[in-house]
Amino acid sequence: MSELSHRSGVPVGTVKYYLREGLLPAGRATSATQAQYDDEHLQRLTLIRVLVRIGGLSIAATRQVLQAIDHPPASMHSLLGTAHTALATRTEPLDEISPEARERTDQLLQRLGWQSVQGAAYAQLAVAIDGLALAGLPATDAELDRYAVAAEQIARGDVAGVPFDSPDLAIRWVVTKTVLAEPMLLALRRLAQEHVSATWLTGGNGDEAASPTP
Amino acid sequence: MSELSHRSGVPVGTVKYYLREGLLPAGRATSATQAQYDDEHLQRLTLIRVLVRIGGLSIAATRQVLQAIDHPPASMHSLLGTAHTALATRTEPLDEISPEARERTDQLLQRLGWQSVQGAAYAQLAVAIDGLALAGLPATDAELDRYAVAAEQIARGDVAGVPFDSPDLAIRWVVTKTVLAEPMLLALRRLAQEHVSATWLTGGNGDEAASPTP
Numbered sequence: 425m426s427e428l429s430h431r432s433g434v435p436v437g438t439v440k441y442y443l444r445e446g447l448l449p450a451g452r453a454t455s456a457t458q459a460q461y462d463d464e465h466l467q468r469l470t471l472i473r474v475l476v477r478i479g480g481l482s483i484a485a486t487r488q489v490l491q492a493i494d495h496p497p498a499s500m501h502s503l504l505g506t507a508h509t510a511l512a513t514r515t516e517p518l519d520e521i522s523p524e525a526r527e528r529t530d531q532l533l534q535r536l537g538w539q540s541v542q543g544a545a546y547a548q549l550a551v552a553i554d555g556l557a558l559a560g561l562p563a564t565d566a567e568l569d570r571y572a573v574a575a576e577q578i579a580r581g582d583v584a585g586v587p588f589d590s591p592d593l594a595i596r597w598v599v600t601k602t603v604l605a606e607p608m609l610l611a612l613r614r615l616a617q618e619h620v621s622a623t624w625l626t627g628g629n630g631d632e633a634a635s636p637t638p
Numbered sequence: 639m640s641e642l643s644h645r646s647g648v649p650v651g652t653v654k655y656y657l658r659e660g661l662l663p664a665g666r667a668t669s670a671t672q673a674q675y676d677d678e679h680l681q682r683l684t685l686i687r688v689l690v691r692i693g694g695l696s697i698a699a700t701r702q703v704l705q706a707i708d709h710p711p712a713s714m715h716s717l718l719g720t721a722h723t724a725l726a727t728r729t730e731p732l733d734e735i736s737p738e739a740r741e742r743t744d745q746l747l748q749r750l751g752w753q754s755v756q757g758a759a760y761a762q763l764a765v766a767i768d769g770l771a772l773a774g775l776p777a778t779d780a781e782l783d784r785y786a787v788a789a790e791q792i793a794r795g796d797v798a799g800v801p802f803d804s805p806d807l808a809i810r811w812v813v814t815k816t817v818l819a820e821p822m823l824l825a826l827r828r829l830a831q832e833h834v835s836a837t838w839l840t841g842g843n844g845d846e847a848a849s850p851t852p
Contacts (some may be wrong), residue, residue, distance in 0.1 A: 576834070621797050
């Protein structure tokens, strides 16, 4: 175990905790006090570490994600739904969302022609629409459409990249990219905002006009 | 106070907690046991509620955001930086990020021609790049560029919408949209992934080919 800890950079106490929580399978016992861990243990340990430390997932959410990886759903499409449900930071009960927000969400999906179940992502969208309205700065239809167009563009590239011919790799891919590409996207949006505002508001040193009219 | 609680839908105990934490200014005392709260209190209370419940901000982060709203920075551009720093879920010390991830982040920003300080958003991006590499699924340059293009498109619309002529409203706008448009964007990306994968993988009922080649 100390070798596993050394190779992964994860403290022994943390490795023991993951073993106790059932996230990491036990090693093959070679004596009363020794167990053997192989490369699969090392890979699994690295994945847990990434999900917990960088993805910010709870132990319970991590367990759900690992279960999805160990038991990939039969249909490749339901794979995405499974991953999204396991990765939902919290599931809002639909009845806590205002009827107005649900209606606007439904209208948006209809305008876009998107097929959708009323799952975790649907609830998250409706909650955000509710929140913006509550904060006195409701999202306009134009704003929702603008975000949706960008989101669809990203999603097309995402789905095109999934290695669907290998179910094992595909679920690992979907889970990892869902967890880790999200902070990446948000960081890029913030950096882009800072860049655009710097260019517009300081007179710019790029191709932009000095006025915030695009 | 019970009227304030009633009008905002926030329990009296929670209102008292926000008062104690200094998030909500005290009302004008009208007697030993009564205080008067006005519409400004109601607006502030609603904003706190939205930041905490829907934005998922801690009390400390909420306090920082409110301070930014109460004391808008002199330059309108530094307003974005202030908001982003206050809203960073956690700031990674730059020396915990691998030199490789920092180099890739710098190269990306250079390719894009984005001006950037090495602030919270920069660190978040580098951490995500590190995480994807650790998970064995490193982001390719093409993938980073693809996300960046979509992010810039969103950011242009965002910045164009900021009511820069009113500093008070502008900071409120930036903070609220930063906190609440993020879950909206992530939800839309997940919904778009589900839609695209449904269309491709089930043979489709839309305009798409049945093969995952865009």
